[in-house]
Amino acid sequence: MTQMRTQPETVSPPGAETQPVIEMRDISITFGAVRALDGVSVRLFPGEVHALMGENGAGKSTLIKALTGVYTIDSGVITIGGEQHEFHSPAASQAAGISTVYQEVNLVPNLTVAENMLLGREPRRFGSINVREMNRRARRTLLHLGIDIDPRTVLDEHPIAVQQLVAIARAVDVEAKVLILDEPTSSLDADEVEKLFTVMRRLRDEGVAIVFVSHFLDQIYEIADRMTILRNGRLVEERMVADTTQLELVRLMIGRELEVLDRLDRAAPQTDAGSGTPLLKAVGLGRKNTLEATDLELFEGEVVGIAGLLGSGRTELARLLFGADTADSGELAVRSHRRRLRSPRHAIDRNIAFSSEDRKAEGVVGDLTVADNMLLALQASRGWLRPIPQATRTRLVKDYIEALDIRPADPNALMRNLSGGNQQKVLLARWLITEPEILILDEPTRGIDIGAKAQIQAKVAELAAQGLSVVFISAELEEVLRLSDRLVVMRDRRKIHEQTNDDVSVRDVLEIIAGEAREGETRA
């Protein structure tokens, strides 16, 4: 009945015969002193897949939450079908025809598919739920979407992908005008993504406006018609996907870092990569749905920079190297001894240290003091039976507060009262105190001020010069290029490129990530 789509039926150009279903104009949202959204405008047309693009902190999720009524907007206008609306609750947004499917499936695992689709609005007869009618209605909706499962089966008997589809079916059952899919593909494999896309196309052809968030560029190019690109809470541009090369897109998302950082005198690469035995060697390291088999070598005193967009597999690789996740394929050797890192504990025993990208959740213990936070890893590696002598504690903490210029320089200050940059320095100190041979830093400079950023970068360079091996991961390409001896580029959960960092420019890396060394404007 629905004929296969060959070309996106040219999406109505702005202002033409079709009216947008939803128009958000000059939306601003402020949290405390932070402007999460600053005058952003987005238009959604019926029958289009609209991609919301941007790196972490660009404001995508804030925008979605403004639309779904989770956050109240400070200024700006939301119009639906020409009528102005204000959402103060998720229920109000849903009533206006906006349905959302979140990254983690928000269904109930222990009930059947049909129950999940119709919970809260079950067909009833004389006050009791009409199970037969409920199953029939669920089956009809599922069939309509081309999802072939028995609505009477319990939800958690199905793989995540199918559960995701059921969540969409629930959203569709309320006759949504707008369907928001917030990273629905992050835990799906290729076949499952294809299934999801089939359903999305079908809904689009029926005139539903779909907002799609994904970090996988290939998926955006496969499914989306139009996109809105955000950066740092601001609107960068609205574009037709077909008119935008991947290179342009990546550049728009990352933007130019115009800030002037102290140029670090980068010492020439200390090691010729490939000589001697690597300190750390991963062969075919991978994990299902997380990272494809990846090789990586790390030599003594070397900084390996890992570049890639969010979701490219950069963090996943770091977690496998540290044993925070367990690899299900491949081998890892530390000093040519094969190692299975089943837990971070194993990694710490092998002198590997890892500073997570998620400072708040996986690093900082806010209610402990700076000194306690610093000594956590050392104490853990010694075991609780061998306390660190008070004199050593005091000396270590004092040394590192000075070395990293942590402010306030008070070992007894509570960690949560420190600024992001200073917290990051404390976390760095936490791992340096354990005297690691390998230091894995995942986004150590995210969200911190320029001064602290420069200090952390300088410290990393200094440590590498002293023989520490570092894996440095950052979304900021300038930073990765400035610090690393060797460069690894990742995309779509696999390593796509590796080279010695001699005069690699940001533009080169962007082209590698975009996957097409195409001739573009030379303006960088």
Add this chain to the structure above:
Amino acid sequence: MSAITVPPSSDRASTWDRVRTYRPPNRYLPIIATAALFLGLFGVGGMRYDGLTDPQVLMSLLIDNAFLIVLGVGMTFVILTGGIDLSVGSVVALSTMIAAKTLELGWSPYASMAAVLATGTLLGLLMGLLIHYFDIQPFIATLAGLFLARGITYLISVESISIKDPTFTELAFRTVYIGDYYIRWTAIIALATVAVAAYVLARTRFGRTVYAIGGNEASAMLMGLRVAATKVGVYVISGFCAALAGLLFSLYILSGNSLHAIGMELDAIAAVVIGGTLLTGGRGYVLGSLLGVLVLGIIKTLISFDGTLSSYWIRIITGVLLLAFVIVQRFATRRRA
């Protein structure tokens, strides 16, 4: 085996195949296990001891455990949402005391019953409000309820008060004959409670919301379900059931005593768990809890039939069974994950 009736069908081979390869859905496995255990115990007992196979034993089992069945029903609601209610044993004691005391003061038996049910329901409501609106862990809130109810019982009287009201004694001893066998009203009330609860859980929005909260409370909230009302509601139901169980218990024992039903909340929890309800919530049936009570009851009966074993063996066997069922559930849920 082939107890499954299959509609006549033209393709015999596939029908046979369907019978042969029939596997009940995973969610019914725990309840089937409990039923098998009950039948097994009953069968083994029947072979060893004469007289145990008498259907009257089954009837007596229901009569002797009527109050525990009702407690188990209320507890099932609470545990299905992922909560726990430790107060029910004390509420049973308080109920017997209120009944005995009000009757002693000359209240009409019906007013006395109403007072008992109202008190239990109100206590449940209070704990439910505390748990939901002040975000207090169910364990703590109902532990407070446990002490409070027991304390009030002592406050009313430290002495045992016997119940002599004719309506009560009439209700307690009146029997209903089914063929040659008899059953008491208390057991019928208990079975009716099970039936109503089973209907509510399976066929009403309230019931489905109970399961949804146990499955994933955050999701239930995002789906726009009435989470607050339902969460408070299960404690109200549990409080009401505890009061009703208290009435049945006072009919069984015909006295009000502050030492009644000490630790009975734990028997109720054990019965619910043995009946296949997951302590983390979301999975289980009241019918399972009924079977759980019957399993505990038959163990008691077997030991008294034997006569050589001391009664503490009841506790030991209950403990072992509880452990075994929790481990079995752990495996059953892990496989699914």
